[in-house]
Amino acid sequence: MxxxxxxxxxxxxxxxxxxxxxxxxxxxxxxxxxxxxxxxxxxxxxxxxxxxxxxxxxxxxxxxxxxxxxxxxxxxxxxxxxxxxxxxxxxxxxxxxxxxxxxxxxxxxxxxxxxxxxxxxxxxxxxxxRRFDPEYAALKELLDSGELGRPLLLHNVHRNKANGPGFRSEMIVRDSMVHEVDVARWLLDSEISTITVHAPKPTSAVPEGVLDPQFAVFEMANGSMADVEVFVNFQVGYEVRCEAVAERGSATIGLGSGVLTRAAGHWGGAMPADFRIRFDxxxxxxxxxxxxxxxxxxxxxxSAWDGYAAAAVCEAGVASLSTGRPVTVDLADRQAVLG
Known part of the structure; x- marks a missing residue:
């Protein structure tokens, strides 16, 4: 061909x-x-x-x-x-x-x-x-195998080094947190029924009125739960981690697999500057x-349905961000839409 x-x-x-x-x-x-x-x-x-x-x-x-x-x-x-x-x-x-x-x-x-x-x-x-990242794919395979029992909780961290002054509070939900929305739906094999977005006192690195970082809790339709910290002006580098907690164990990805050095009184490794390096x-x-x-x-x-479901969750997330209260996700019935 x-x-x-x-x-x-x-x-x-x-x-x-x-x-x-x-x-x-x-x-x-x-x-x-x-x-x-x-x-x-x-x-x-x-x-x-x-x-x-x-x-x-x-x-x-x-x-x-x-x-x-x-x-x-x-x-x-x-x-x-x-x-x-x-x-x-x-x-x-x-x-x-x-x-x-x-x-x-x-x-x-x-x-x-x-x-x-x-x-x-x-x-x-x-x-x-992220569904194509080897670490995420391995975690999905492990959870689907049943080896650890039923997944109960998912903990996520999503940190960017910096974002421009035009990156508003709601964009943190729609453009950054949206990845964890999809990850939670995919790894836990369930739709998100309710989202609550909290915002602590913001970092001094953002303009007045921008809420960064943010912390969200997802309640899944199957009874499991997920949380995510999103911090888009972390100042250090790009960091994404995920831990799944199941009935008989846990599994964590995103801990870094680069070279660990010890020299001149320090030890450590490198942190990628942005998402294109981490997820290349x-x-x-x-x-x-x-x-x-x-x-x-x-x-x-x-699929397009996955894109729609993420959009519906983020819409509810933006609403929750303004109140700090749980917001039910208004999601169409998949069977009625797709037959």
Whole structure:
């Protein structure tokens, strides 16, 4: 079979990273087009990566999606643009790997789920890359094996070194905590029924009015629970940990596996600067498996429903953040929507 011809919408940090990945690491695919409002950035990227084959710059993202020489699309554009771009992918029958969020709110995410269901074929995969990280995958396999008994609790830590001044309190829920929302649903094999988001006195590293860090508790429909600390201005580095506590034991990932040094009166290791370093291998696996699944006419990862469920939980989380009280997640009945 010929290589899958991929177009990327949005070539900021994440989109450019995917572009490099497709050109340098992914087999069975080639980058043929990019689109970004910053045309100079898109042109520079296209020129830099054109040694492996011509990369066209398309000003209109919807035109890229509809182009006959684009077989599949990666959406790395801002979340507010996703709904229209996803509907375009469905209209043209284009498989799409959509970076989170699916859309900016639960209502439009549900519309996307319903539109895809009417086609009778899954075309949308959501970029929750932690499911592809070898450590997370091993933890999932362990929990599913039953060796530790029924999972009861999930503890999560999610810390970024720093974020810009425009990163608001609700974005911590929608853009950072959303990963733990998906992780909890996936590892505990249950929807989240209630979320409570607490905020202590914020760090002095953020502007007035920004609530950082945040601490959330998820009550799962199957009776298990999860918690997460999200701290997006930790100042030290990027740190993600997860501990599952089950009936007959516990398991922890994210403790670091790099070289431990002892020198000059100190001991320790390195902490990655951002998520692209920590989850580089996960992104490689995610995109490679997506390319292979598209060749089979399938998806191989989080679905549009998973994107919708995460959006519904985050919507409730933002509501809880303003009150500090538990908020019930308003989630549509999956059977009624998908049959």
């Amino acid at each position: 010929s290589d899958l011809r991929i177009g990327i919408v949005g070539v900021g940090a994440m989109g450019a990273d995917h572009a490099e990945r497709i050109v340098r690491h992914i087999s069975g695919a080639r980058l043929v087009a990019v689109s970004d409002p910053d045309t100079a950035r898109a042109e520079e990227l296209a020129t830099r990566l054109s040694a492996a084959g011509p990369v066209q710059v398309v000003a209109d993202p919807l035109a890229l999606i509809g182009a006959r020489d684009v077989d599949a699309v990666i959406l790395a554009s801002p979340g507010f643009a996703h709904a229209d771009q996803l509907f375009a992918c469905l209209e043209h029958g284009k498989p799409v790997l959509c970076e989170k969020p699916l859309t900016m709110d639960a209502a439009s995410s549900l519309q996307v789920v319903e539109a895809e269901h009417k086609l009778g074929k899954q075309l949308i995969q959501v970029g929750f890359m 291998r996960a992104y490689d696996i995610e995109v490679q498996r997506w390319v292979e699944a598209v060749g089979r006419g399938e998806i191989d990862g989080p």
